[in-house]
Amino acid sequence: MINILRYTEYIYVIVAGFSIYKIFTDWNSDWSSEDSKVYFYFFFAAVSLGMFLFRRNYRKKFEQRKRDNKNQ
Numbered sequence: 001m002i003n004i005l006r007y008t009e010y011i012y013v014i015v016a017g018f019s020i021y022k023i024f025t026d027w028n029s030d031w032s033s034e035d036s037k038v039y040f041y042f043f044f045a046a047v048s049l050g051m052f053l054f055r056r057n058y059r060k061k062f063e064q065r066k067r068d069n070k071n072q
Helices: 002-025 038-071
Strands: none
Touching: 002 038
16 A cells, blocks of 8 residues: 555656646746646646645655554
């Protein structure tokens, strides 16, 4: 179970990387138009990085708690 959590948290890094790539490729587009998706990609990059850090922290706490219970 823990191994699955370890791999799924990197999906968020991949999404963030793709979003940052799209930000750089669409940087020269007209930002004032309603069709500009740069804001959308900024949002997804920030949320994805936040979720990666949150999930990683949660997984490490879970592993630590499991190790502490096993040692008792």
